[in-house]
Amino acid sequence: MRKIQLSERPNWRDHAREVGFTFADMHGEPYWDESSAYVFSLRQIEDDLEDPATELHGMCSEAAGRIVESEELMQRMGIPEAHRDLVAQSWRARDPEIYGRFDLAYDGTGPAKLLEYNADTPTSLYESASFQWQWFEDQLAAGVLPEGCDQFNGIHEALVARFAEVFEPNSDLHFTAVGGNPEDYGTVEAMGWAAREAGMGAHYCDLDKIGLSEDGHFLDDESRIMGVLFKLYPWEDLLRDDYANHIAGSGCLFLEPAWKALLSNKALLPVLWQMFEGHPNLLPAFFEADIGSALASGGMAPAGIAKPFGRARTQLEAGHVTKPIFSREGASVVIHENGAVLESASNTDYAEHPRIIQAYAPLPECDGFRPVIGAWIVGEHCAGIGIREDRSRITQDLSRFKPHFIQD
Template sequence: MHKIALPERPNWRAYAKEVGFTFADMHGEPYWDESSAYEFSLEQIETDLEDPATELHDMCREAVDHIVKSEALLDRLAIPDAHRDLVLESWQRQDPEIYGRFDFAYDGRSPAKLLEYNADTPTSLYESAAFQWQWLEDQVGAGVLPHGSDQFNGIHEALAARFRAVFAPKSQLHFTAVAGNPEDYGTVEALGWAAREAGLGAHYCDLESIAISDEGQFLDDKDRVMGVLFKLYPWEDLLRDDYAKYIRDSNCLMLEPAWKAVVSNKGLLPVLWQMFEGHPNLLPAFFEADLGGGMTQDGPVAQDVVQSFSRAEAQLNAGYVRKPILSREGASVDIFKDGALLEQAKNSEYSDYPRVIQAYAPLPEFDGFRPVIGAWIVGDSCAGIGIREDKSRITQDLSRFKPHYIKA
């Protein structure tokens, strides 16, 4: 894995504007940055990223089955009491999932380490699936990259195949996001594009324009009943909204499904560690309330947790990350090293939630930037990657997106 300086395409900003990539620059700073790219070998992609991501997805599904049957874990994950049946029934029906994104720390040598699973509303989809693929084709065509250079990117094709597998031809799907957010719209439009390619209808409606019929069904801004709704709005917020009470009887299939509320939650991390302790792609992780020794302790702790912590104590003492169970874009995250605060997120809006402790896996550093590998899961397998980098150790909403290629 190397970071290679490359000439930018002379017309890329005009092309971005033409295709609606309006957030390529944000707040006076580049978001899309093709002044360099990350180079991988095929073995690194297939063995170190693709296969582990697919395996982790299977492990997460095992964790869902464990969590939804445990009132104690649902408490830990702060799933509202009123909607636990909604989550459980969604899992029991096997409501289909479409996509998700694992975030990895990976340096090209050591096993990739799971930082978190963005299982519900991951963004950066358009950049990953479409814009970086066009970058590859253009750079190979211009001779900047050698003929035969490739990219781990079958995301769009996998999404179309997934929609085709889940829904009957000509099924009508709705997509929604908060109005006025170009990045969110780019994500739902990328999904809608794949759905249309799969032979389905794809209709967009601003989240704020959704209404409820007298019969309790969701209606779009043209008063059409929504039978399938992809919402770029996280379950942890939706389950606390007034709309939540209508979901169960609305006859509307939600994408992502309600059971994803338990895997888009950072509480998944200690559950995975307890179920699969020592897995090469996992970091030791615990609920903060279970830990003493300078961290907080909240009542009796199961003996297996005590023993697991004892085995991981040296690694945690060297460095750990404290994360709220509900958090977005690195908000309210603290990194400690050798007992001292190393870095703290500027955004603290999630600081009131319970927290988990995860062993610290330092991101590799290239030219002062630290990349996080986003491994995209479509259906039940990994279909591609996208890379975000930042000078900070905490990846945030304005961290840069970098293209990648597989060396010919």
């Protein structure tokens, strides 16, 4: 993996405006940045990213099966007691999933390390699936990219196939997000576009315009019953919303399903480590409540985790990251190295939540920026990647999106 400088496409910003990519620049800084790109070999893509991401997804599904059978783990996941049956029943019914995104630390030599799984409401979908592919085709046609190169990007096609697999033709699907957020709308529209291409009806409604009928059905802003709803609204918030009490009796199938609340949660990371300790794509991870004092004082962890903690102790003491179980865009994340704080997020919105401790895997540095690989899962398989980079060690909401291509 390497980063190279490239000529930008003439008038690409005009094209971005034409297709509704209105957040390509944000707050005076570029969000989409094609002044350079990352280059991978086919082996790196297939062996180090695609196959491991697919395997990680299977491991996460196994973890979901264990969590729903454990009241203790449900509690540690922060699932409200009143809605644990909803989550468990969603898993047992195998309510269908559509997509997710693993964030991976990878320097080109492997193995890639899982930082977290955005399994419920991952954004940057439009940039990854569509605008990045248009960049590739344009630059290939212009001779900026060499003949014979490729891009790991079958995301849109996989989404179309997934919708067609899950739903009957002409099914009506609804899509919702918080109104007035261009980035969220871009993700929702990318999903709706795939659904329409799969032969579905796709109807959008702002989140705050969703109503409830007298008989308990969710209604859109035209009073149509929502039988299937893709919501770009995280389960950790929805399960604490007044509307949560109406979900079970609404007859509405949610995308992503309620069981994804178990995977879009940093508490998944210590569960994965407990189940698959030593897996090459995992970092040692524990609940802070279990090892925080032991790590700080040099003491022993509780008996149940003393051995795995002991095996990981040297690595954790050299560097670890504390993350709230609910956190987005790097908020309230703190990196520790050799007993001191190396870097902490300026956004502390999630600081009140319980935390996990994960071994620190530094992102590689390329021209002053640190890239994180977003590996997109559609259904059960990895279908492409997107890359975001930041000068900070913590990837944040305004981190830049960078295109990539494959060249052997």
